[in-house]
Amino acid sequence: MSELRRVMCVEDDPDIRMILEFSLTALGAYEVCLCSSGQSALAQAPGFKPDLMLLDVMMPGLTGPQTLAALRTRQDMKKVPVVFLTAKAMPDEIAELMRHGAAGVIIKPFDPVKLPQELLMYWERGCGVLPD
Amino acid sequence: MAFSLTDGLSLATRQQFLALQLRYVAGLNARWLEISNALAPQAMQRKLHQLAGSAGCYGFERLGQCAAAAEILASSGAGVALTEALVVLKAEIDLVRSKGVAG
Numbered sequence: 001m002s003e004l005r006r007v008m009c010v011e012d013d014p015d016i017r018m019i020l021e022f023s024l025t026a027l028g029a030y031e032v033c034l035c036s037s038g039q040s041a042l043a044q045a046p047g048f049k050p051d052l053m054l055l056d057v058m059m060p061g062l063t064g065p066q067t068l069a070a071l072r073t074r075q076d077m078k079k080v081p082v083v084f085l086t087a088k089a090m091p092d093e094i095a096e097l098m099r100h101g102a103a104g105v106i107i108k109p110f111d112p113v114k115l116p117q118e119l120l121m122y123w124e125r126g127c128g129v130l131p132d
Numbered sequence: 133m134a135f136s137l138t139d140g141l142s143l144a145t146r147q148q149f150l151a152l153q154l155r156y157v158a159g160l161n162a163r164w165l166e167i168s169n170a171l172a173p174q175a176m177q178r179k180l181h182q183l184a185g186s187a188g189c190y191g192f193e194r195l196g197q198c199a200a201a202a203e204i205l206a207s208s209g210a211g212v213a214l215t216e217a218l219v220v221l222k223a224e225i226d227l228v229r230s231k232g233v234a235g
Binding site for chain 2: 015016018026058087
Protein backbone atom coordinates (compact mmCIF):
# COMPACT_ATOMS: atom_id res chain seq x y z
CA MET A 1 0.00 0.00 0.00
CA SER A 2 1.30 3.48 -0.83
CA GLU A 3 0.47 6.59 1.16
CA LEU A 4 -2.54 8.87 1.46
CA ARG A 5 -1.41 12.22 0.08
CA ARG A 6 -3.94 13.65 -2.34
CA VAL A 7 -7.58 14.11 -1.34
CA MET A 8 -10.27 15.42 -3.66
CA CYS A 9 -13.23 17.02 -1.85
CA VAL A 10 -16.51 17.44 -3.71
CA GLU A 11 -18.98 19.65 -1.87
CA ASP A 12 -21.38 22.33 -3.09
CA ASP A 13 -21.48 24.39 0.13
CA PRO A 14 -18.57 26.89 0.13
CA ASP A 15 -18.48 27.01 3.94
CA ILE A 16 -18.01 23.24 4.12
CA ARG A 17 -15.34 23.38 1.41
CA MET A 18 -13.49 25.98 3.46
CA ILE A 19 -13.50 23.95 6.67
CA LEU A 20 -12.53 20.82 4.70
CA GLU A 21 -9.55 22.67 3.25
CA PHE A 22 -8.49 23.85 6.72
CA SER A 23 -8.89 20.40 8.22
CA LEU A 24 -7.13 18.45 5.50
CA THR A 25 -4.32 20.87 4.70
CA ALA A 26 -3.54 22.66 7.99
CA LEU A 27 -4.22 19.65 10.21
CA GLY A 28 -3.88 16.65 7.92
CA ALA A 29 -1.07 17.97 5.70
CA TYR A 30 -2.74 16.46 2.65
CA GLU A 31 -2.73 17.92 -0.82
CA VAL A 32 -6.33 18.91 -1.44
CA CYS A 33 -8.36 19.60 -4.57
CA LEU A 34 -11.72 21.27 -3.89
CA CYS A 35 -14.60 20.81 -6.32
CA SER A 36 -18.04 22.38 -6.07
CA SER A 37 -19.89 19.76 -8.13
CA GLY A 38 -19.76 16.19 -9.32
CA GLN A 39 -19.24 17.37 -12.88
CA SER A 40 -16.24 19.42 -11.83
CA ALA A 41 -14.81 16.44 -9.95
CA LEU A 42 -15.15 14.19 -12.98
CA ALA A 43 -13.30 16.75 -15.07
CA GLN A 44 -10.49 17.35 -12.55
CA ALA A 45 -9.95 13.86 -11.13
CA PRO A 46 -7.79 12.47 -13.97
CA GLY A 47 -5.36 15.39 -13.67
CA PHE A 48 -5.28 15.50 -9.88
CA LYS A 49 -5.05 11.73 -9.46
CA PRO A 50 -6.60 11.59 -5.98
CA ASP A 51 -5.65 8.87 -3.51
CA LEU A 52 -9.10 9.31 -1.94
CA MET A 53 -12.28 11.19 -2.77
CA LEU A 54 -14.62 12.76 -0.24
CA LEU A 55 -18.01 13.14 -1.89
CA ASP A 56 -20.99 15.08 -0.59
CA VAL A 57 -24.17 13.08 -1.13
CA MET A 58 -26.78 15.77 -1.74
CA MET A 59 -25.59 18.12 -4.47
CA PRO A 60 -27.35 19.89 -7.32
CA GLY A 61 -26.61 18.25 -10.66
CA LEU A 62 -24.85 14.97 -10.08
CA THR A 63 -25.41 13.59 -6.60
CA GLY A 64 -22.58 11.90 -4.72
CA PRO A 65 -23.69 8.36 -5.65
CA GLN A 66 -24.12 9.40 -9.30
CA THR A 67 -20.65 10.91 -9.30
CA LEU A 68 -19.23 7.72 -7.83
CA ALA A 69 -20.97 5.63 -10.49
CA ALA A 70 -19.51 7.83 -13.23
CA LEU A 71 -16.04 7.62 -11.69
CA ARG A 72 -16.16 3.85 -11.62
CA THR A 73 -16.65 3.72 -15.38
CA ARG A 74 -13.16 5.19 -15.81
CA GLN A 75 -10.27 2.78 -15.72
CA ASP A 76 -7.95 5.09 -13.75
CA MET A 77 -10.63 5.86 -11.15
CA LYS A 78 -11.91 2.35 -10.53
CA LYS A 79 -9.86 1.77 -7.41
CA VAL A 80 -9.85 5.18 -5.78
CA PRO A 81 -11.53 4.84 -2.36
CA VAL A 82 -14.54 7.11 -1.95
CA VAL A 83 -15.93 8.38 1.33
CA PHE A 84 -19.38 9.96 1.37
CA LEU A 85 -20.15 13.10 3.34
CA THR A 86 -23.76 13.36 4.47
CA ALA A 87 -26.08 14.86 7.04
CA LYS A 88 -28.27 11.74 6.89
CA ALA A 89 -27.21 9.60 9.78
CA MET A 90 -29.88 6.88 9.85
CA PRO A 91 -28.39 3.37 9.72
CA ASP A 92 -30.40 2.38 6.64
CA GLU A 93 -29.27 5.51 4.81
CA ILE A 94 -25.63 4.79 5.67
CA ALA A 95 -26.03 1.16 4.61
CA GLU A 96 -27.48 2.30 1.28
CA LEU A 97 -24.46 4.56 0.69
CA MET A 98 -22.09 1.71 1.52
CA ARG A 99 -23.88 -0.46 -1.05
CA HIS A 100 -22.79 2.05 -3.70
CA GLY A 101 -19.23 0.96 -2.99
CA ALA A 102 -18.06 3.60 -0.54
CA ALA A 103 -15.14 2.94 1.78
CA GLY A 104 -16.93 4.89 4.50
CA VAL A 105 -19.41 7.58 5.43
CA ILE A 106 -18.65 10.78 7.35
CA ILE A 107 -21.59 12.40 9.07
CA LYS A 108 -22.07 16.17 9.08
CA PRO A 109 -21.36 18.01 11.23
CA PHE A 110 -17.88 16.52 11.43
CA ASP A 111 -15.06 17.45 13.76
CA PRO A 112 -12.36 19.08 11.57
CA VAL A 113 -9.68 18.02 14.04
CA LYS A 114 -10.56 14.35 13.76
CA LEU A 115 -11.39 14.28 10.07
CA PRO A 116 -7.86 13.67 8.71
CA GLN A 117 -7.44 10.58 10.88
CA GLU A 118 -10.90 9.30 9.95
CA LEU A 119 -10.09 9.64 6.26
CA LEU A 120 -6.82 7.80 6.74
CA MET A 121 -8.70 4.96 8.41
CA TYR A 122 -11.23 4.78 5.57
CA TRP A 123 -8.47 5.00 2.98
CA GLU A 124 -6.70 2.01 4.51
CA ARG A 125 -10.00 0.15 4.61
CA GLY A 126 -10.89 1.19 1.06
CA CYS A 127 -7.57 0.08 -0.38
CA GLY A 128 -8.05 -3.28 1.25
CA VAL A 129 -11.56 -4.06 0.04
CA LEU A 130 -11.76 -2.71 -3.49
CA PRO A 131 -11.84 -5.46 -6.09
CA ASP A 132 -9.13 -5.71 -8.75
CA MET B 133 -19.37 18.56 19.72
CA ALA B 134 -16.34 19.67 21.68
CA PHE B 135 -13.42 20.50 19.45
CA SER B 136 -9.96 19.90 20.81
CA LEU B 137 -8.41 22.74 18.84
CA THR B 138 -6.88 24.29 21.89
CA ASP B 139 -5.12 21.05 22.79
CA GLY B 140 -1.73 20.58 21.24
CA LEU B 141 -2.26 22.67 18.13
CA SER B 142 -0.05 25.56 17.19
CA LEU B 143 -1.11 29.12 17.79
CA ALA B 144 -1.08 29.72 14.04
CA THR B 145 -3.50 26.85 13.47
CA ARG B 146 -5.81 28.05 16.20
CA GLN B 147 -5.77 31.53 14.71
CA GLN B 148 -6.55 30.09 11.31
CA PHE B 149 -9.62 28.33 12.70
CA LEU B 150 -10.67 31.45 14.58
CA ALA B 151 -10.54 33.42 11.34
CA LEU B 152 -12.74 30.81 9.67
CA GLN B 153 -15.21 30.98 12.54
CA LEU B 154 -15.36 34.77 12.31
CA ARG B 155 -15.97 34.59 8.59
CA TYR B 156 -18.72 32.02 9.12
CA VAL B 157 -20.44 34.15 11.77
CA ALA B 158 -20.22 37.20 9.51
CA GLY B 159 -22.12 35.26 6.84
CA LEU B 160 -24.95 34.11 9.10
CA ASN B 161 -27.18 37.10 8.44
CA ALA B 162 -26.99 36.50 4.69
CA ARG B 163 -27.83 32.84 5.29
CA TRP B 164 -30.84 33.82 7.37
CA LEU B 165 -32.08 36.16 4.63
CA GLU B 166 -31.78 33.33 2.10
CA ILE B 167 -33.81 31.06 4.38
CA SER B 168 -36.49 33.58 5.32
CA ASN B 169 -36.85 34.89 1.75
CA ALA B 170 -36.94 31.46 0.10
CA LEU B 171 -39.95 31.34 -2.20
CA ALA B 172 -40.21 27.56 -2.59
CA PRO B 173 -40.29 25.07 0.32
CA GLN B 174 -37.53 23.06 -1.37
CA ALA B 175 -35.30 26.13 -1.53
CA MET B 176 -35.83 26.82 2.17
CA GLN B 177 -35.22 23.18 3.01
CA ARG B 178 -31.96 23.19 1.05
CA LYS B 179 -30.69 26.33 2.80
CA LEU B 180 -31.64 24.88 6.19
CA HIS B 181 -29.89 21.63 5.24
CA GLN B 182 -26.69 23.50 4.44
CA LEU B 183 -26.81 25.46 7.69
CA ALA B 184 -27.51 22.27 9.65
CA GLY B 185 -24.52 20.59 8.05
CA SER B 186 -22.03 23.41 8.37
CA ALA B 187 -22.70 25.10 11.72
CA GLY B 188 -21.46 22.21 13.83
CA CYS B 189 -18.26 21.94 11.78
CA TYR B 190 -17.43 25.47 12.90
CA GLY B 191 -18.19 24.70 16.53
CA PHE B 192 -21.76 26.06 16.64
CA GLU B 193 -23.58 22.85 17.36
CA ARG B 194 -26.71 24.35 18.93
CA LEU B 195 -27.20 26.45 15.79
CA GLY B 196 -26.84 23.34 13.65
CA GLN B 197 -29.42 21.52 15.75
CA CYS B 198 -31.93 24.38 15.40
CA ALA B 199 -31.42 24.36 11.62
CA ALA B 200 -31.81 20.58 11.47
CA ALA B 201 -35.07 20.76 13.41
CA ALA B 202 -36.41 23.42 11.05
CA GLU B 203 -35.25 21.41 8.03
CA ILE B 204 -37.30 18.40 9.12
CA LEU B 205 -40.39 20.57 9.55
CA ALA B 206 -39.81 22.29 6.21
CA SER B 207 -39.64 18.93 4.48
CA SER B 208 -42.93 17.81 6.02
CA GLY B 209 -44.74 21.07 5.30
CA ALA B 210 -45.58 21.67 8.97
CA GLY B 211 -46.73 25.31 8.84
CA VAL B 212 -47.11 26.56 12.42
CA ALA B 213 -44.41 24.30 13.81
CA LEU B 214 -42.03 25.43 11.07
CA THR B 215 -42.74 29.09 11.84
CA GLU B 216 -41.94 28.42 15.50
CA ALA B 217 -38.76 26.56 14.58
CA LEU B 218 -37.65 29.47 12.40
CA VAL B 219 -38.19 31.88 15.30
CA VAL B 220 -35.97 29.67 17.46
CA LEU B 221 -33.38 29.48 14.67
CA LYS B 222 -33.33 33.25 14.22
CA ALA B 223 -32.87 33.72 17.96
CA GLU B 224 -29.92 31.30 17.90
CA ILE B 225 -28.37 33.10 14.92
CA ASP B 226 -28.70 36.39 16.79
CA LEU B 227 -27.14 34.81 19.88
CA VAL B 228 -24.15 33.47 17.94
CA ARG B 229 -23.68 36.78 16.18
CA SER B 230 -23.83 38.75 19.43
CA LYS B 231 -21.42 36.41 21.22
CA GLY B 232 -19.10 36.00 18.27
CA VAL B 233 -16.62 33.16 18.47
CA ALA B 234 -16.11 33.69 22.19
CA GLY B 235 -19.45 31.98 22.85
